[in-house]
Amino acid sequence: MIDLRSDTVTKPSAGMLTAMTSAPLGDDVYGEDPTVNQLEETVAGLLGHEAGLFTVTGSLANVLGVMSLVPRGGEVLCEASAHIVRAELGSHAAASGVTTRTWSASGLIDLEQIRALIAPDLGPYFVQTAAVSVENTHNFGGGAIQHAYDALADELDTRGIPLHLDGARLWNASVATGRPASAYASRAAAASVCLSKGLGAPVGSVLVGSADLIAEARVWRKRLGAGWRQAGVLAAAGLYALEHNIDRLAEDHANARVIAEVLADAAPGSVKPDQVETNIVVVDLSSTGKSVADVVAAAREAGVLISGVGATQLRVVTHLDAAAEDCRRAAAVLASIIS
Template sequence: MKTVDLRSDTVTQPTPAMREAMMRAPLGDDVFGDDPTVNALQERIAAMLGKEAALFVPTGTQGNLIATMTHCQRGDEYIVGQFAHTYRWEGGGAAVLGSVQPQPLEHQGDGSLALKDIEAAIKPDDAHFARSRLLCLENTIGGKVLPMVYMAQAAELVRRRGLATHLDGARLFNASVKLGVPARDIAKHFDSVSVCFSKGLGAPVGSALVGPRDFIKQAHRARKMLGGGMRQAGVLAAAALHALEHHIDRLADDHALAQRLADGLQGITGVTVEPPQTNMVFVDVAGEKAQTLLPHLKSCGVLATGLYRLRFVTHLDVDAAGIDHAIRSFRDHFNA
């Protein structure tokens, strides 16, 4: 049986139709702003998210860093969750490269940040403190979907206090599908949004940063500074355009497969499965067999990660047969 790679939704291969779109893409030089496919992608994603403009960037990490550096200046501060990607998983870029201080907060059980904690973290206008300038949220966060009401409340709170808002929407379309609302209805609560094409949408490379036209003009300068200006980038933008046209609605299939996996792992002694909301299944394993589980799964052709918790991620290169094989392999380890 072929390898069932559940490490991340970033491991997908371009579909044949996506490869064909990449081959046929008209190209220019995006640094000069004349790659027609990049321009089409930027216009498309900006319109889909209800923003004035967009910037195609190589990675979500760069998109988030550009957003932070555009919203904030040296000595400013952004409020963020302890387990948010922009704080924990992006190498400290905002602090190291942007001289922007993070103010991390504890998450609630649903992945949100308590409104009272956000308000308490906003610093007074005093020379002793970094300037609170930005709230960064993430949706989905650890596979969880932030509720619409919560996002509206958080945005209203910080705007009243003079802060901007940025959404790390790497898996924004997973949230959109789960909530049953257009992605623009989520994006409207934020001044800027980053969205990733190379996760659930299945493109090989690329993200976009969207926001007001003047903001994106400033972000373009930051992208150049960070080495994100690409040339005939339309080859990659074509894959993202194809993904936007063909791979959004099918995210519901990934969510269903995650639920299938979670259901199949129920009832094993020493194994606790967190009910999935989207395409991520988190599993806690107690006892002696925890240390040998990942090697056993790998020997069966099933790949997962266990950086801080055991995580399985479904995507367009995984089907029901693969999920069932993963369940059998997992159970065999505990039945041996």
């Protein structure tokens, strides 16, 4: 079975498992796990921030990051299909009392829409915009890179509004553009990055920010029941991933482009290959007469797992456990189904 539902489905390699079983351990709630401490310091350094906090999921890292910037009753602006409003089960409202308003730009930054949405402090009558959140790369935008990121960061700097970066797949953006991840993350007051997607670790994300921000986030992590003990077993996987699996993301990007080109030939208009910048291919079935459920089921029957992500949209995600040959075979299977 070729599993292209997500890059979260990867399994630890033999080298990663060795690193996990040989990691020095301590109690992280006491701040005494040396491997966790090393991971947090390493990621913070790579991203141009003072401190980091290892969390079990990217969703938790985002909740803590947004919470650190937005007071209860305040709002964060984000794109309408952003992960923080579409795929985190309302956690920012339920756990943090944070409200959201959105712009719609197929996952991308739209400066004009954002300027129109930003709400100033008008006294105790209207909500005030406390932060803007950007996802880079953007999951439901087909792995799109935020090329207007610096322009937005400059705009927010002039307004004194902090930027939150959901960098779950920031490593993909960095590899695709050749730009250091720190060039993106250092512009944000709080940024999260994932280790368990394209980098192949089994669990974990890291939130980075100032020392004060991370100290507060650490308290809230424990308050939400997410403190952990000998977490160095998992942190070791993250350190291994950072050392071995960043540069190879380019292979996933190339495989995604191959899939996109095959599907575009099979069903013109379903995919725009020139817009596939990283490892995610979103396929629009609206012109094919096929239903998402039927295509997903037929693909599974043929040995390929993919996801439905909308009324007419499929998502195909390449990763380190799907070799180029697997991706070519999956592309042929999907092309035969949707053509």
